[in-house]
Amino acid sequence: MKKTTLMMAGLVLLSCTAFAQKNYLEESKADKAKRMQWWTDDTFGMFIHWGLYAVPAGEYNGKGGGAEWIMETHKIPTAEYEKFAGQFNPQKFNAKEWVQIAKSAGAKYIVITSKHHDGFSIWDSKVTQYDIMDATPFKRDILKELSEACKAAGIQFCLYHSIMDWHQPDAKSKDYKHQSTENPDFNKYREEYLKPQLAELIKKYDPAVLWFDGEWIPEWTEQQGKDLYNYLRNIKPSLIINNRVGKARGGMEGMNKYENAAGDFGTPEQEILKGTSQDYWESCMTLNGNWGYVKNDNNWKSTQLLIDNLVDIAAKGGNYLLNVGPTAEGLIPDQSIERLAEMGKWLSVNKEAIYATNGITNYKEGDNIKFTQSKDGKSTYAIFNKYDNNELSLTSIQPKAGSKIYLLGVSKPLTWTKDGNAVTVKLPEELPGKYAWTLKIQN
The missing domain is CATH 2.60.40.1180 (Golgi alpha-mannosidase II)
Incomplete structure (x- = not known):
């Protein structure tokens, strides 16, 4: 942790408590509908899973498996996994090219992993040295470049952020332990690490959506989710937040198990709802078999299936968030680009039936x-x-x-x-x- 961590955390907390906090959980349906309007109209977004896990590319010590979960799948010790940061130098990364790929596909928004479960931050964070600027030879702020490219192209910039963290010592979960940590303090992690990082992301990059994950760990509760939801929307009232900020998600179907839960939309994963829902929802899916880049994964979905999925989701009133997993060099695989380009050609003719319907x-x-x-x-x-x-x-x-x-x-x-x-x-x-x-x- 950098020396500025505690000071920054204190300033963030003071700035948020110095003013009366609004309870955004009591937002009216009309106000929520107005806030969600652009998102429901846009219908189609591009997910990007990218981080240190692109370096091993789904293989560790000659054994396959894991992708973005490779640290957990192969039980890689924290100190050993950290070595991938020294190898992460994506010189072929071009934010404008990535955004153009998304725009040509007809995607209206981009959601990129600011921090996945491995705890590595792909922006210039002042809260930790385990980030793109301090721990890698690349030393370029990926989120800054991508957010600026999105703004120039008229694409909504959004962020994925993991609640759990396999690297931060105080975040060590009962379920996921990658190093010996005596008396981890999850509350300290939440207040002095997780929240300050999220406040930093909002203030530096102005994301339209925060897409959470990793909420299933036992240390996280629905009340903590509601607290975080209000904390973030008091920083940016127009922010849209998924239902994984709390504990209401019901399995991979992704919809809330109970009412009055934290979050704005459900998150079906690798599946589509059987019918419509009274709640907002978004199906997130992969283009092949994995979220992060895996060099041996050639199980690519056909363009026919991808367009059929988009049509099915739009007909059921949902959004489609389709994932790409760039390489450690910073390239989106050609197979992804080809399929996305075909979707874009189809949408150029049929967009009237998909967007804002x-x-x-x-x-x-x-x-x-x-x-x-x-x-x-x-x-x-x-x-x-x-x-x-x-x-x-x-x-x-x-x-x-x-x-x-x-x-x-x-x-x-x-x-x-x-x-x-x-x-x-x-x-x-x-x-x-x-x-x-x-x-x-x-x-």
Whole structure:
């Protein structure tokens, strides 16, 4: 810990207690909806898991497994794991290129790991020397460069931060111990390390979202989560915080197990909700089998599946947070870039049916047709990935006589007929693009 740690912690705590604290847990639904508006409209974001674990790249002493969990998976002692910091020198990192990859994919926001469970900070932190500036030969503030590039490109900059910490001595959990620590003081870690670092992140980089993880350790409680939620929103009232700030998350489905929990949205992991939810939610998923970079992981998802996931999530009213794991050199893998670029091409034609829409799940037309609706209710979108004989039949949609039906990417309205409850739409001989197509039906 640096000499300034205790002084900074005291100043942060004093500055936050010198003024009346607002209880943001009592925020009205209307105020929350207004605060969440940009996030729900943006729909699609890019997750970035990057840190020291990119150096071993999923292999330690000749054995595979672990990715960003490699320190725990292989029980690497803290002093041994720290050596990866001396090898972390990503000279090919280019913040503008990363942001352009996200923007070209159609992602509207980026969430990057400021600190994962291994405790390493990828910014110039004044709270610790275990950071990018003090512990690596790279000595460039990754978060500063990326936040500035996001701002210039009109992308919302957001941060992931782990509550648990395998490196900080006072954070040693009953479940995760990587060095012998006598009498660890978790309260001290929370007040003099975790909170000051988070205050530092907000004030230096102005993130739009704080995305927490690691809340499952026994030392963390729902009350601590509520306290942290209020602490952070008193620093930045517009901040959006996920439900992993507290203890309400129910397994990998990620939704709250009880009401009045801390956090603004649920976090399904590697899965999509079966239907809509009254709560805000975001599915986080990997492009291959791991979050952090693993050199031998070639289990890449197809672009078809990625677009199908995006459509399914939008139709159920959620957000899609799709992950990339850059290499230790600072490069996003080519396989990720290729798939993201294809998603961007598809969204350039079909974006009207994805961004700033409401999901519709009460329309049932099988697994190959999903529905969204414009916020003003004037248009319904039927997104389909299969059709027969250049026709598409719908029973859920009942357009009025004279209503126009368009195929996004085609300027002229399509011919359609109605027989009872069945609407048959004549499709063009050649459809724009591939993977899926969208009918825009006037209501």
